Amino acid sequence: VQLQASGGGLVQAGGSLRLSCAASARTFTGYAMGWFRQAPGKEREFVAAINWNGGSTYYADSVKGRFTISRDNAENSVYLQMNSLKPDDTAVYYCAARRDPQVPRTTTLFRPDYWGQGTQVTVSS
Numbered sequence: 001v002q003l004q005a006s007g008g009g010l011v012q013a014g015g016s017l018r019l020s021c022a023a024s025a026r027t028f029t030g031y032a033m034g035w036f037r038q039a040p041g042k043e044r045e046f047v048a049a050i051n052w053n054g055g056s057t058y059y060a061d062s063v064k065g066r067f068t069i070s071r072d073n074a075e076n077s078v079y080l081q082m083n084s085l086k087p088d089d090t091a092v093y094y095c096a097a098r099r100d101p102q103v104p105r106t107t108t109l110f111r112p113d114y115w116g117q118g119t120q121v122t123v124s125s
Contacts, residue, residue, distance in 0.1 A: 002114075003116030005119040006019070008120045009120075016081070016083045016084075032101060034046065034047070034098065034103070035047040046110060048060065050103065052101030066083050066085075090122050092119065096114065096115050098110060
């Protein structure tokens with residue numbers, strides 16, 4: 001599976017961005033999808049995940065209420081709508097896929113099998 005993320009950029013605090021990720025999977029619905037991010041000097045961290053039909057979504061506490069993950073199975077794509085952005089959201093954002101249609105309830109167990117190349121999000125204060 002190849003993942004191509006896009007949509008990053010520079011935005012002021014309080015602004016919005018929408019990240020997109022296109023997947024090459026033949027059976028996209030066989031994969032749970034997620035977004036992770038890595039800030040300079042920090043470890044990569046979980047941001048959000050979605051199950052195969054979009055019926056279940058999970059978020060890191062730091063983004064809950066501000067970010068929304070969604071997917072369009074007809075387009076083999078997953079999205080991350082980011083609102084009320086803060087400087088702490090500055091990071092490289094990675095799209096990820098897991099060879100399981102469901103997301104573990106314990107999101108620390110969401111261990112992707114495939115990663116995209118990352119897209120830079122910079123939030124200025």
